[in-house]
Amino acid sequence: MCSGTGHTCGRKTDYAFEMACSNIRYGEGVTREIGMDLQNLSVRNVCLMTDSNLSRLPPVTAVLDSLARHGVKYECYDKVRVEPTDSSFKAAIDFAKKRDFDAYVAVGGGSVIDTCKAANLYACHPTADFLDFVNAPIGKGKPVTGTLKPLIAVPTTAGTGSETTGVAIFDFEDLKAKTGIASRSLRPTLGMVDPLHTLHMPARVAANSGFDVLCHALESYTALPYTMRSPCPTNPINRPAYQGSNPVSDVWAKHALRMVAKYLKRAVRDPDDVEARSSMHLASVFAGIGFGNAGVHLCHGMSYPIAGNVKTHKAKGYSVDHSLVPHGLSVVLTSPAVFAFTASMCPERHLEAAEILGADVRNVKAADAGSVLADTLRKILFDLEVEDGLAAVGYSKEDIPALVKGTIPQERVTKLAPRSHTEEDLTELFAASMKLF
Structure with missing residues (x-):
């Protein structure tokens, strides 16, 4: 099927596919475990991302309660934009780069989870230009080679599936069109699917x-x-x-x-x-x-x-x-x-x-x-x-x-x-x- 060099495929179309998915934990009230998960990862300083509306609602409260109960230190970023833009991504990235986070928690819908993925990616690649990892032809579409920090996603909507994927989508304002970043490296370490949050x-x-x-x-x-x-x-x-x-x-x-x-x-x-x-x-x-x-x-x-x-x-x-x-x-x-x-x-x-x-x-x-x-x-x-x-x-x-x-x-x-x-x-x-x- 492929040539013997091990480096080139002897056909024009692909011959294989690869399955990748985050670990998923599902159950009513499972959010209470998140503090223990972060303890188990031996993290010292967590970046919690959400949006300003959700920051006042029970899903975020449940996460904060668990972090407090297990003594997990965190800083909260609640300025995520619903339907994020390159500007809102960059603001979150800037927040992450200025701190020494060793884990990330995203509480929200796809906008929050995608923003958190991007913040994690660029904080772990501090010299990268923003367009380096953005999908071609808008960006350079470079492969992600560095290791990202653990990210736990707590979805509050039943739609994007962002807790399972290595994709982060945003509006590129100059073009008035969405684009994104796609790499298996962006996949959350754990998707914590708590159906109580969708109520x-x-x-x-x-x-x-x-x-x-x-x-x-x-x-x-x-x-x-x-x-x-x-x-x-x-x-x-x-x-x-x-x-x-x-x-x-x-x-x-x-x-x-x-x-x-x-x-x-x-x-x-x-x-x-x-x-x-x-x-x-x-x-x-x-x-x-x-x-x-x-x-x-x-x-x-x-x-x-x-x-x-x-x-x-x-x-x-x-x-x-x-x-x-x-x-x-x-x-x-x-x-x-x-x-x-x-x-x-x-x-x-x-x-x-x-x-x-x-x-x-x-x-x-x-x-x-x-x-x-x-x-x-x-x-x-x-x-x-x-x-x-x-x-x-x-x-x-x-x-x-x-x-x-x-x-x-x-x-x-x-x-x-x-x-x-x-x-x-x-x-x-x-x-x-x-x-x-």
Whole structure:
């Protein structure tokens, strides 16, 4: 399969995939153990990261109680921005660099966990330029060679799966588009998944977080197979975290879809439904393991400029003072158009996903797989009262060129789409997503 030199692969596409995942601990009230974990690591000074809203809520209180009970010294950084930017990343990095932290704790959603990953990375590489590790073509995409400090992630939303992955996403303000850093080295040492923390999510936060789980699972399951991804790495350190669909990720993605189908609507409609909120928390982990190794594709690639170019839209249920299209919402608004577009390349997978999500596919032809999955997604979104397309969050036809321009640099994910696409295709997908219902 590969040449005998041990340094080069004798084929253009990859022949192997690698599974990587954080250790995960799950259970109601498990946060009380975090002080003991840090003691067991023999740490002296912990960096606790969260955001200003969460800093006053029970999840952070539970962590602080455990740290105090076990005599763990810490400093708190609560200025994490919801939907972080390069500027907010740099502020957190600066905070970390000026102290001598030997462990990190992130309490929050993906914004907090991703910010903490970046702070840990650059504090451990103090001479690195910010763009050194940022994904190409925006950054240099250099591999991470140094060892990072232990990071314990305590997720408070059921969406990003950031507690399982080596990815940190941010808005690059100059380009008005999201990009990120992707390296297995960024993975948290431990993801402490305590379902009690999800009971504090407002309904819209639960919905948008759940949409991220939905798209993580759908995109990783329908991604280009790992054996078709190019180039074949000349060294295993260059094999990307996002490798394409593979047999192990498929298992996690499909199970996450089943849980979304069963529990998402319940979790949104009743915040006291502990079973539903707990199950969505687990679904987020499962989807995270899947996409953290397989990758995502067009919904995520197109979502980054949707979030980055936001004008005046302020999402309901979020305590922020800036315009915001939440990540999960920015991802799911294009999903009907995207999966109608990609279905021709692997119709059986699109049909299987539609069936898991509740569609009757017994007499459906392969040629109709895309429209069936798209209609199934529209029904879910309509039932959960999602904004009616990009127009409902402030975009018009005149914005499409800027949205396409912001998608083009997202090749780390868009190249994993099962169907190749042009700028004209992206233009049509954004146009088709202006209105959903």
